[in-house]
Amino acid sequence: MKKVLVVDDSLSVARQLEKIINESGDFTCVGHAKNGAEAIKMNHSEDPDIICMDMNMPGMDGLTALRSLVMLDKEVKVVMVTSLGGVGDKFTEAIKLGAKNVISKPFEAENVLNILRAL
Amino acid sequence: MAVKFFGQFLVEQDAVTSEALLHAIELQERTNLKLGEMAVTLGFITRQDIEAAHAAQLSKDMKLGDLLVELGFLTKDQLNEVIARQKATHLYIGEALVKVGALTPDKLEYYLEKFKADQAPYIAERIELPSWLQENGSIWEMTVDLTYKMITRVIGIQFRPGRYQESALIAANHMIAAMDISGDLNARYLFSVSSGIQKAIARAILKEDDVEGESDEILEDTVMEFVNIVCGNVVAKASQMGTTLDINPPVTLHPPADGLKVPEGYRGILFPIHVGDGETMEMALFVKQ
Numbered sequence: 213m214k215k216v217l218v219v220d221d222s223l224s225v226a227r228q229l230e231k232i233i234n235e236s237g238d239f240t241c242v243g244h245a246k247n248g249a250e251a252i253k254m255n256h257s258e259d260p261d262i263i264c265m266d267m268n269m270p271g272m273d274g275l276t277a278l279r280s281l282v283m284l285d286k287e288v289k290v291v292m293v294t295s296l297g298g299v300g301d302k303f304t305e306a307i308k309l310g311a312k313n314v315i316s317k318p319f320e321a322e323n324v325l326n327i328l329r330a331l
Numbered sequence: 332m333a334v335k336f337f338g339q340f341l342v343e344q345d346a347v348t349s350e351a352l353l354h355a356i357e358l359q360e361r362t363n364l365k366l367g368e369m370a371v372t373l374g375f376i377t378r379q380d381i382e383a384a385h386a387a388q389l390s391k392d393m394k395l396g397d398l399l400v401e402l403g404f405l406t407k408d409q410l411n412e413v414i415a416r417q418k419a420t421h422l423y424i425g426e427a428l429v430k431v432g433a434l435t436p437d438k439l440e441y442y443l444e445k446f447k448a449d450q451a452p453y454i455a456e457r458i459e460l461p462s463w464l465q466e467n468g469s470i471w472e473m474t475v476d477l478t479y480k481m482i483t484r485v486i487g488i489q490f491r492p493g494r495y496q497e498s499a500l501i502a503a504n505h506m507i508a509a510m511d512i513s514g515d516l517n518a519r520y521l522f523s524v525s526s527g528i529q530k531a532i533a534r535a536i537l538k539e540d541d542v543e544g545e546s547d548e549i550l551e552d553t554v555m556e557f558v559n560i561v562c563g564n565v566v567a568k569a570s571q572m573g574t575t576l577d578i579n580p581p582v583t584l585h586p587p588a589d590g591l592k593v594p595e596g597y598r599g600i601l602f603p604i605h606v607g608d609g610e611t612m613e614m615a616l617f618v619k620q
Contacts, residue, residue, distance in 0.1 A: 224536050268580055270580050294563065295564060298563075298571075301570070304338075308353065316335060317560045
């Protein structure tokens, strides 16, 4: 079963994603980081296969954290989860920085799992 | 279920890989010249003129083209020619994907039709606005309209939009979630809800039938997340309309009993959203003047 770390400052989005991940049968959620800095620490301690990360967070934002994560860990696959997914420049920047895909909010469980399974 | 741009839709549909999309975007970036670069290519100005205009932009809130005209580097006719040439030579993402071999022309046509159908629910409907909001009226209309559409799609409740009201304050309510919008336009988006509406939003966001045992922190967070979804999709739609906006993380406000005043330098407009059952919901915009 693949391990997924959720990174989002919103408790409700984190809960929604954790539920989708844990009920999938293919993935298990290994933790929830509330900002980019926590994500970097938890990537080291939990060693997830996949990180689902918000783009717009207080403190270290998602794109800054993405840059560090892909530099520090060549194996981890990062998927951005954001309400800004439909902004062409933001989507492009995330993919250029090494994100594997971008999930737009609002999302459906099926859409999230299809993207995670395709990684 | 969200506002998307065509490249993202294609990756989501598994029609192209993110690597192929990146190649196409790089081709676009090489092909689609920015206004200053196009003016240089046409021989109207030099790179030094662009640098001088960029330096002047630090103290003047003007678009580069208008500033180049004001500084005397370009005539109005030349500016129009530069813009016309930019439009005539613009390489769209679908065309770029065909050029890099990621899509056939037939597949491009097929997915364009599919994309139009997917995004059809997000075509903005007309919303009545006061005259002082007409300057960027299409953006504000879209903001109000997307709020209504997301109430239907995300919260799933019946409502009736009320006529706008100009006001110097928002009446007190159970809570208000707010988000600052910056970039080409500056405003604060606010969404005010009663306790029952807050729980309806929580049920929808958390996908739970019962939220009675949830903490205030989680309940408030779900309303902030709803505002985040609306504003993120507003920014996406605005970018398709040629307006660059950005958002900060949402915040929760608990206004005093006499209401939340519109800050100095801003003008307030309220959009009542009638839901019945003694519950209240309202969206508001504090637009910087």
